[in-house]
Amino acid sequence: IDPGRISDIVAEVLGRLEAESSTGPEAASPALGVHRELDAAVGAALGELDADPEIHVAILTGSGSAFSAGADMTEAVAAIEGKGRSEGMASTYAAVASFRKPLIAAVNGICYGGGALVAIYCDIRIASDTAAFRFPGAAYGLVVGGAQLPRIVGPAFAKELLFTGRVVRADEALRMGLVNSVVPFAGIDAAAMELAKMIAANSPQALIATK
Numbered sequence: 001i002d003p004g005r006i007s008d009i010v011a012e013v014l015g016r017l018e019a020e021s022s023t024g025p026e027a028a029s030p031a032l033g034v035h036r037e038l039d040a041a042v043g044a045a046l047g048e049l050d051a052d053p054e055i056h057v058a059i060l061t062g063s064g065s066a067f068s069a070g071a072d073m074t075e076a077v078a079a080i081e082g083k084g085r086s087e088g089m090a091s092t093y094a095a096v097a098s099f100r101k102p103l104i105a106a107v108n109g110i111c112y113g114g115g116a117l118v119a120i121y122c123d124i125r126i127a128s129d130t131a132a133f134r135f136p137g138a139a140y141g142l143v144v145g146g147a148q149l150p151r152i153v154g155p156a157f158a159k160e161l162l163f164t165g166r167v168v169r170a171d172e173a174l175r176m177g178l179v180n181s182v183v184p185f186a187g188i189d190a191a192a193m194e195l196a197k198m199i200a201a202n203s204p205q206a207l208i209a210t211k
Helices: 003-021 036-051 073-080 090-098 114-121 149-153 155-164 170-175 185-200 204-210
Strands: 058-061 066-068 103-107 110-112 124-128 132-134 181-183
Touching: 036 058, 036 090, 058 185, 066 103, 066 114, 090 114, 103 114, 103 185, 110 114, 114 132, 124 170, 124 185, 149 155, 170 181, 181 185
Parallel strands: 058 103, 066 110, 103 124, 110 132, 124 181
Antiparallel strands: none
């Protein structure tokens, strides 16, 4: 695949997601949760990339200063109170978990809850120096990342993060193996794209089989 083609596709998808997440006055918050419409858009975009034979690798990132703060808790509370329904980030989880090709998470900032789960579903994680991870499921009576996290950081670190729900900054995430590398915030897109180009230069069939 032509590296320029990768740039065009990624820019198109990220632009679409950014437009989707920037609707409404609440969009100014850097920790805006994933609402139903954005969840559906992410799932659909990943489905398109996975089905496109010209795409060998994909990058998942956030807009602004946050990767994802997880599901929109306003919708979740409304669902609990019987004022609506919420599937959380079901479409995103399903699309990321079933993605056949290499998937890079470019974690540009806050990466909490469901957002952290999405990141650890990805094959490779590059973090900006402003990134922060948190798995707060236990505080809400949920198990988030219990199956995936131990495979990445080992059982001891995984239990610590899941039991406490504490924040893990980028430098500590690198030391424990939660991320592959840490780069300056301004350079995370370029770093992810450089890695994507290296991966895309290989046989697409071999990449899928290896994954």
